[in-house]
Amino acid sequence: MSETAIGRGWGGQDVRRELHSELLEINMGPQHPATHGVLRLLVRTDGEIVHGVTAHIGYLHRCAEKIAEGCDWRQWMVYTDRFDYLAPINMNFGYAVAVERMLGVRVPERAEHIRVICAELQRIASHLIAIGTFGLDMGAWTPLLYCFREREEILNILERLTGGRMLYNYFDIGGLRFDAYDGFERDVLAFVNIMEQKIPEYDTLLSYNKIFIERTADVGVIDLATCLAYGCTGPVLRGAGVPFDCRKDDPYSIYDRFEFDIPYGEGEQGTVGDCWDRYMVRMREMYESCRIIRQAVDALPGGPVKAEDLKKLVKVPQGSLYTRTESSKGEIGYHVFADGGSKPFRTKVRSPSFSNLHVIEKVGPGMMLSDLVATVGSLDIVLGEIDR
Amino acid sequence: MEATAIHALLQSRFGDAVSDYVDGFEKGSLVAAGRVAEIAAFLRDDPALGFESLMCLTGLDWDGYDASGKGKSVDILGYDELGRPQASDRVGDGDLGVAYALYSHRHGHKHTLFVRVTRAAPEVASTAAVWPTAAWHEREAWDLVGIRFTGHPDLKRILLDEGWEGHPLRKDYVMPGAWQGVPLDGRDYAACKWDESGVTLPDDVKRPEGPQQPEGTQQPESGNQG
Amino acid sequence: MQVMTDLFARVFGDGLSPLGLLIAGGLTMALIMALVMASCAIVFTWAERKVAGFIQSRYGPMRVGRWHGVLQPVADMVKILGKEDIVPQDADKPLFLLAPFVIFVGSLMAWAAIPFAPGFIAADLDLGLFYIFAVSSAATIGILMAGWASNNKWSLYGAARGAAQAVSYEIPLALACIPVVMITGSLNMNDIVIAQQGGIWRWHFLHDPFLFVAFLLYFVASIAEVNRGPFDLPETESELVAGYHTEYTGMRFAFFFLAEYANLFLVSCIATAVFLGGWQPLFGPVFLPGLVFVIKAVLLVLLQMWLRWTLPRLRVDQLMHVCWKVMVPLALVCVLGAGIWMLATGQAG
Numbered sequence: 001m002s003e004t005a006i007g008r009g010w011g012g013q014d015v016r017r018e019l020h021s022e023l024l025e026i027n028m029g030p031q032h033p034a035t036h037g038v039l040r041l042l043v044r045t046d047g048e049i050v051h052g053v054t055a056h057i058g059y060l061h062r063c064a065e066k067i068a069e070g071c072d073w074r075q076w077m078v079y080t081d082r083f084d085y086l087a088p089i090n091m092n093f094g095y096a097v098a099v100e101r102m103l104g105v106r107v108p109e110r111a112e113h114i115r116v117i118c119a120e121l122q123r124i125a126s127h128l129i130a131i132g133t134f135g136l137d138m139g140a141w142t143p144l145l146y147c148f149r150e151r152e153e154i155l156n157i158l159e160r161l162t163g164g165r166m167l168y169n170y171f172d173i174g175g176l177r178f179d180a181y182d183g184f185e186r187d188v189l190a191f192v193n194i195m196e197q198k199i200p201e202y203d204t205l206l207s208y209n210k211i212f213i214e215r216t217a218d219v220g221v222i223d224l225a226t227c228l229a230y231g232c233t234g235p236v237l238r239g240a241g242v243p244f245d246c247r248k249d250d251p252y253s254i255y256d257r258f259e260f261d262i263p264y265g266e267g268e269q270g271t272v273g274d275c276w277d278r279y280m281v282r283m284r285e286m287y288e289s290c291r292i293i294r295q296a297v298d299a300l301p302g303g304p305v306k307a308e309d310l311k312k313l314v315k316v317p318q319g320s321l322y323t324r325t326e327s328s329k330g331e332i333g334y335h336v337f338a339d340g341g342s343k344p345f346r347t348k349v350r351s352p353s354f355s356n357l358h359v360i361e362k363v364g365p366g367m368m369l370s371d372l373v374a375t376v377g378s379l380d381i382v383l384g385e386i387d388r
Numbered sequence: 389m390e391a392t393a394i395h396a397l398l399q400s401r402f403g404d405a406v407s408d409y410v411d412g413f414e415k416g417s418l419v420a421a422g423r424v425a426e427i428a429a430f431l432r433d434d435p436a437l438g439f440e441s442l443m444c445l446t447g448l449d450w451d452g453y454d455a456s457g458k459g460k461s462v463d464i465l466g467y468d469e470l471g472r473p474q475a476s477d478r479v480g481d482g483d484l485g486v487a488y489a490l491y492s493h494r495h496g497h498k499h500t501l502f503v504r505v506t507r508a509a510p511e512v513a514s515t516a517a518v519w520p521t522a523a524w525h526e527r528e529a530w531d532l533v534g535i536r537f538t539g540h541p542d543l544k545r546i547l548l549d550e551g552w553e554g555h556p557l558r559k560d561y562v563m564p565g566a567w568q569g570v571p572l573d574g575r576d577y578a579a580c581k582w583d584e585s586g587v588t589l590p591d592d593v594k595r596p597e598g599p600q601q602p603e604g605t606q607q608p609e610s611g612n613q614g
Numbered sequence: 615m616q617v618m619t620d621l622f623a624r625v626f627g628d629g630l631s632p633l634g635l636l637i638a639g640g641l642t643m644a645l646i647m648a649l650v651m652a653s654c655a656i657v658f659t660w661a662e663r664k665v666a667g668f669i670q671s672r673y674g675p676m677r678v679g680r681w682h683g684v685l686q687p688v689a690d691m692v693k694i695l696g697k698e699d700i701v702p703q704d705a706d707k708p709l710f711l712l713a714p715f716v717i718f719v720g721s722l723m724a725w726a727a728i729p730f731a732p733g734f735i736a737a738d739l740d741l742g743l744f745y746i747f748a749v750s751s752a753a754t755i756g757i758l759m760a761g762w763a764s765n766n767k768w769s770l771y772g773a774a775r776g777a778a779q780a781v782s783y784e785i786p787l788a789l790a791c792i793p794v795v796m797i798t799g800s801l802n803m804n805d806i807v808i809a810q811q812g813g814i815w816r817w818h819f820l821h822d823p824f825l826f827v828a829f830l831l832y833f834v835a836s837i838a839e840v841n842r843g844p845f846d847l848p849e850t851e852s853e854l855v856a857g858y859h860t861e862y863t864g865m866r867f868a869f870f871f872l873a874e875y876a877n878l879f880l881v882s883c884i885a886t887a888v889f890l891g892g893w894q895p896l897f898g899p900v901f902l903p904g905l906v907f908v909i910k911a912v913l914l915v916l917l918q919m920w921l922r923w924t925l926p927r928l929r930v931d932q933l934m935h936v937c938w939k940v941m942v943p944l945a946l947v948c949v950l951g952a953g954i955w956m957l958a959t960g961q962a963g
Binding site: 024026048135138139140141142145146149205206209211212214215368369370371 | 666669670671672767768771844846847923924925926927928929930931932
Binding site for chain 1: 412413414440441443444446448449453487489493498500519520523524525532545546548549556559561
């Protein structure tokens, strides 16, 4: 081994050539408390410094895209839940919007508003897990339990609404499967009130904690050029300093009617694009989601929740379209190819975590093992959508 | 920039390599498989185009797509009376292809590149040098559809196991009857014989034709169990 | 041990020779220390789970035993004893089997010099404090043995980190106690405690500002010594699964656990004896010395638990940085400062 190992805190470290040593190849995963799912990271290390990372995925591959060729358009909605099982509503949303654009069908107003409310609630729930597990990776056991306390409220609302706590299958092509229950708006507003008070609690406990900042600021810096080259989207891209968000760049549903800001990383505690920035982007996005929910509930009209002129057996005219929507992890895209029949010809799911994970192979070398865990945690990956 | 203008610019630059303008729900260009890498580099580097973002790279099997606009979807989830999934009786004869969905953050415009290759020689130039994210997407296209990307740094299976045979997203894909000794077609273990040398499967278990992996497939990495 | 030998002398009269009294007294004290060690593990597992629960906005154990799950540790013990004893195939068997005991013994030996009450000390050594520090380092060998012998790269990481951490933090730990030794003029634990009589203002940690800082340094270094709280990188779950004791199950794992909680109580007892007045009460005459000592030590243990569940953990190089670049210089400054204070206030003799 005749390379110079460079790491934080160690300075330049020259390896003496006459000293024979090898890189240690070590497996993180597939069963590991820190890899957020069944992921295998093959890490080559020299002591604590990582020299190379290779990600092996596919442990959760269920070939949903092949199954799509055997179901009809509405039936496949239930499979979209299983991609990002921490934010299934966002997955449903993307697919519904993709097919509706190709069909040219107008979704009723009430359905649009409820869709937005559910999607933003889901975004908050997903970010709560991201923040909690990120803290857990850093050794802070307590914020996780606090985040789950709030997530429990969201899951209760969604259970009353859809019948499911984790996988909902609530959206339908052309609207929703059924209407919201009485008292939905009251519950949602009560939750948003609680949420806005609890976010400062997480800030006190975790965000500005000196040890947490030491562990995450200046760690795992992914700059803008790398993000764009590796197709990173969502909080990873926004952490690199740009306010790119599908809800503003490529508006879908009724997002263009609501007023909200896009938080992005500014290098407040360290460098722009470090783990702390990505974490803070998620914290601030929860505030913005609360804003959107309030506006949506205020504007919630009555009326039907299913498009009227849509047949039960949907046939999408021939053509292809790539539709992207903003999930909590990034840009979820459905590249849908229809051949005019009642079943999808090809639905390719472009999942945000797939590209976000790829960047670890570029950014990994040179950091310490603990930093690798922090960076993988800050990317917020879900193996369900990586492997599909 | 309008998609027609982008198409015209590409045609003026690359001539024959850029053939049809695709005008559907998404606008794009049909390009030649061998020159995709150059076209991609131009799309990324030209200041007026500025496509720094490859949003999605989709590999697919075009078989059955353009039969007069009323394609017949392939029914692959039928089961016979013994509970075995039925093989598709479609003989694959269509083209394979790739679709690149591009987006420019700078200008806000989108474009889609379509590529068609024959089943006999499914080779497309790799764009991994232009958009590094394509490296994994192309591995997935190889894995699931069987399109070989020339110039790819490390083309091996990504989602399926390295020893898997066949490319599932092809329309004529036949699921193997067994894998590593485990029957996959609804039969129970009693139909197999087990002894010290392993599992002997009954003769009528279906297997796909021949190995379908690139030459020089890398061996599974020697990560010691840590 | 004096109490024990006196007790035996009274019971057996002249039936036992002085050597016999010594042996009987010594063995009884050893037994009592071992029982204390085991029971503190039991009590503190329950306390830890309750403390963790309440900090995390939940209850903790509630069902086993009538009141707030008090019998939970008993259930845990029964479960652990019932587990299969697995030794990994290519593990270095002798080292693997011996490691938990080395750690346990390293901790148990240090208990010999803790002054619980006047006369109730297993070995009244003139070298008391020095002996404690010397002997508790033996546990580091056990950590290295466990990590190496497991034939597991993650265990090796944990062991390497643990050994580095333990060895490094012993320096500020010992340095912080030196001012106390300077004031008392003796390493004997009994003398150190007796020197603090006369109410809270005579306790060493309030003696002068340098000693207060020394107490804080000792407290932080002791958390690092026992691999707890923000310094638990050797056994961090999120990176190393369980660090150097990943491959251990059943009773051997229970030994690691026992040793960890015993160590926790040990360093708290040392802090109590050296800085917080030992069995001396807040004010007034000596009253229930053993209870006073235990209460002070338990309060320190609860403080350590509180820290563990609140703070994230430090990375290994940050840990080393804190030790060598912050705590050691600060400890040296405290030694110097305490000495100057003593000279200035005329206490040096």
